[in-house]
Amino acid sequence: MNTQLHSNALHELDRQHFVHPVSSWQGHEARGVRILKSAKGATVTDSEGRQLLDGFAGLWCVNAGYGHESVVEAAAEQMRRLPYATGYFDLGSEAPIKLAAELADRAPGDLNHIFFTLGGSDAVDSTIRFVRYYWHSKGQPNKDQYISVEQGYHGSTSAGAGLTALPAFHDGFGVPFNWQHKIPSHYLYRNPVGSDPATVIAASVAALRAKVAELGQERVAAFYVEPIQGSSGVLVPPKGWIKAMRDTCAELDILFIADEVITGFGRTGPMFACEEEGIVPDMMTTAKGLTSGYSPMGAVFLSDHVYQTIAEGAGPKAVGHGFTYSAHPVSAVVALEVLKLYEGGLFENGIKMGDRLQKGLAGLSDHPLVGDVRGRGMLAAIELVTDKDKKTPVPAELQAATRLFDRAWDNGLIIRAFPQGVFGFAPPLCCTADEIDAIVDRTKQVLDLTLEDPEIR
Ligand code: PMP
Numbered sequence: 333m334n335t336q337l338h339s340n341a342l343h344e345l346d347r348q349h350f351v352h353p354v355s356s357w358q359g360h361e362a363r364g365v366r367i368l369k370s371a372k373g374a375t376v377t378d379s380e381g382r383q384l385l386d387g388f389a390g391l392w393c394v395n396a397g398y399g400h401e402s403v404v405e406a407a408a409e410q411m412r413r414l415p416y417a418t419g420y421f422d423l424g425s426e427a428p429i430k431l432a433a434e435l436a437d438r439a440p441g442d443l444n445h446i447f448f449t450l451g452g453s454d455a456v457d458s459t460i461r462f463v464r465y466y467w468h469s470k471g472q473p474n475k476d477q478y479i480s481v482e483q484g485y486h487g488s489t490s491a492g493a494g495l496t497a498l499p500a501f502h503d504g505f506g507v508p509f510n511w512q513h514k515i516p517s518h519y520l521y522r523n524p525v526g527s528d529p530a531t532v533i534a535a536s537v538a539a540l541r542a543k544v545a546e547l548g549q550e551r552v553a554a555f556y557v558e559p560i561q562g563s564s565g566v567l568v569p570p571k572g573w574i575k576a577m578r579d580t581c582a583e584l585d586i587l588f589i590a591d592e593v594i595t596g597f598g599r600t601g602p603m604f605a606c607e608e609e610g611i612v613p614d615m616m617t618t619a620k621g622l623t624s625g626y627s628p629m630g631a632v633f634l635s636d637h638v639y640q641t642i643a644e645g646a647g648p649k650a651v652g653h654g655f656t657y658s659a660h661p662v663s664a665v666v667a668l669e670v671l672k673l674y675e676g677g678l679f680e681n682g683i684k685m686g687d688r689l690q691k692g693l694a695g696l697s698d699h700p701l702v703g704d705v706r707g708r709g710m711l712a713a714i715e716l717v718t719d720k721d722k723k724t725p726v727p728a729e730l731q732a733a734t735r736l737f738d739r740a741w742d743n744g745l746i747i748r749a750f751p752q753g754v755f756g757f758a759p760p761l762c763c764t765a766d767e768i769d770a771i772v773d774r775t776k777q778v779l780d781l782t783l784e785d786p787e788i789r
Pocket of ligand 1 (some may be wrong): 451452453454456485486487488558562563591592593594619620
């Protein structure tokens with residue numbers, strides 16, 4: 333970072349007072365902050381006036397792209413008229429009711445009941461509570477064990493972080509709890525059972541069955557999956573994997589929860605990634621693309637059966653779960669406007685551009701540093717290796733993806749750096765063909781520059 337940035341008063345205030353999420357607090361003090369000032373379409377401008385293509389849509393959330401006036405106007409109008417209304421005590425407001433109906437209309441199967449949250453973590457946490465309530469209502473309170481998948485990410489609340497399987501979210505935090513269990517990921521590029529889809533699927537089904545047998549079927553409450561594992565570096569399961577896991581859960585009487593916080597709202601092509609294999613989860617979590625990051629909101633979708641069971645179990649008693657900002661009217665109008673943009677052409681564009689992105693990145697597979705290129709739609713990752721045949725990972729201490737992030741930034745591109753030399757792409761669905769080509773070209777330039785890095789080669 334240059335000296336001008338370091339001397340800037342805002343940067344000093346940041347260093348002294350602003351605690352950054354999921355950052356090295358110490359490292360941040362040393363590195364300082366990069367400040368974004370404005371954005372339009374898929375391009376953001378930083379405090380130095382540098383224009384960057386946002387290849388990661390903020391934090392894989394600005395699916396519609398930046399600067400849509402219709403969204404801004406709707407939010408401003410709602411703020412003027414009614415900035416807040418609670419959903420507690422049988423109160424409500426127009427926008428969240430309309431939004432719930434619109435979402436139910438588009439949701440897979442009978443996911444007809446929507447509980448609003450502030451984001452993805454509290455959506456996942458809400459499902460953890462609803463799962464318990466469901467089994468309690470069914471008279472099976474001993475079903476209290478949860479299973480999720482290694483390398484998964486399900487948020488950063490205490491209970492959600494326990495379902496998550498990334499060490500940084502566990503170490504020192506006292507999670508996972510003793511009721512939270514994992515089975516191995518499908519991670520095709522480095523799966524000990526190989527990369528044959530049928531073998532990987534059979535291994536995952538067998539692992540789930542074995543874990544359920546170990547815990548006792550009468551104890552297992554729910555199984556959590558991301559249709560594509562995002563935060564561990566965009567791990568795409570083989571076709572048929574999610575259906576096989578869903579079917580196994582149905583057979584074993586375990587609730588199946590799909591965490592679509594990243595994959596929802598057109599990120600992989602269809603509105604929800606579950607649609608790809610025609611499965612209907614018992615509950616589904618969404619956030620990010622729901623409001624396209626214009627304001628915070630998440631949504632839990634509950635099936636008719638789960639909703640009715642909880643409602644009947646509670647009877648006249650309150651189901652004691654909710655937040656002050658559940659169903660915030662400003663976020664709800666934002667989501668309604670964003671939905672119009674998606675269906676007014678953005679989903680369609682995202683499918684075309686996703687295809688272009690996947691083809692473009694696949695063209696980089698021959699690069700000497702590229703071990704694996706993977707993704708679906710507008711979601712992708714490249715895994716770096718130092719030896720392609722042996723799949724030798726770049727040593728973690730070299731922080732290859734972070735170096736790439738810095739070089740990409742200098743080249744006018746924002747990508748996401750994951751540990752272990754993986755970097756990711758999740759561009760806004762509004763990208764033009766030229767912008768997608770620029771993302772691919774700049775990535776190639778950055779890979780070439782990295783190849784010259786004596787520490788990495
Ligand atoms: N679930 C998944 C699959 C996610 O990717 C994320 C965030 N990246 C979350 C949950 C948590 O969402 P939030 O950061 O909005 O709390």
